[in-house]
Amino acid sequence: MNNIHWDKIYTEKASTTVSWYCDHDETSLQLLDEMDLRPQDAIIDVGGGASTWVDDLIGRGFSRISILDLSAAALAVTQQRLGKYPGTVKWIVGDVLETPLPQANFSLWHDRAVFHFLTDKKQRQRYVQVLSDALKPGGHVIISTFAEDGPTQCSELPVCRYSPEQLRSEFGTLFTLISHNHVIHRTPAGKNQAFTYCHFQII
Ligand SMILES: C[S@@+](CC[C@H](N)C(=O)[O-])C[C@H]1O[C@@H](n2cnc3c(N)ncnc32)[C@H](O)[C@@H]1O
Numbered sequence: 001m002n003n004i005h006w007d008k009i010y011t012e013k014a015s016t017t018v019s020w021y022c023d024h025d026e027t028s029l030q031l032l033d034e035m036d037l038r039p040q041d042a043i044i045d046v047g048g049g050a051s052t053w054v055d056d057l058i059g060r061g062f063s064r065i066s067i068l069d070l071s072a073a074a075l076a077v078t079q080q081r082l083g084k085y086p087g088t089v090k091w092i093v094g095d096v097l098e099t100p101l102p103q104a105n106f107s108l109w110h111d112r113a114v115f116h117f118l119t120d121k122k123q124r125q126r127y128v129q130v131l132s133d134a135l136k137p138g139g140h141v142i143i144s145t146f147a148e149d150g151p152t153q154c155s156e157l158p159v160c161r162y163s164p165e166q167l168r169s170e171f172g173t174l175f176t177l178i179s180h181n182h183v184i185h186r187t188p189a190g191k192n193q194a195f196t197y198c199h200f201q202i203i
Contacts, residue, residue, distance in 0.1 A: 006071035015050035041107035047114030050077040116145035
């Protein structure tokens with residue numbers, strides 16, 4: 001994957017106008033609030049971009065947050081917004097499939113609208129391997145993709161759409177599906193997009 005497409009978007013558009021923008025990732029926050037995480041538990045937001053999820057994590061007292069994204073421009077937007085919280089966030093510019101991550105480290109892996117770009121089976125297998133290695137035993141995953149009745153493209157790129165059962169099949173037997181939601185996201189331009197949210201836990 002290359003970052004040119006994404007850097008261009010985050011440079012040319014205000015982060016609050018991109019189709020995936022939401023004020024708060026309410027579904028992920030609800031799932032987070034149902035978990036037994038402690039403020040010192042490590043959390044990673046994969047493809048976090050300029051999302052406000054990190055703001056809400058900081059607001060809940062979490063202090064070991066990593067944000068990984070292909071786009072340095074996206075992370076710069078978030079860095080500027082969070083200027084008053086230096087040191088709380090570890091910034092990682094890179095491709096989730098290629099960037100070395102600490103092993104058995106994270107209590108929560110969060111991915112909103114990134115996995116669905118992996119249209120090649122080998123990429124998806126690699127993603128699940130990276131995820132399995134980076135999570136602590138018993139660690140949680142919140143993942144959201146376009147649903148079966150969602151759009152066929154995101155940011156003008158092709159995507160795979162998933163039901164909870166299809167995501168469970170992609171993640172394999174190491175992961176238990178704890179819950180799932182079908183969520184309608186209203187884009188800033190006023191269009192509805194159907195997402196599948198899944199909460200998994202690794203054995
Ligand atoms: C649709 S946006 C979603 C951003 C954010 N998760 C949110 O909900 O606002 C997809 C993000 O994933 C990043 N991305 C795409 N492919 C990636 C990859 N292979 N590794 C890391 N980041 C990736 C993009 O740069 C972009 O910020």
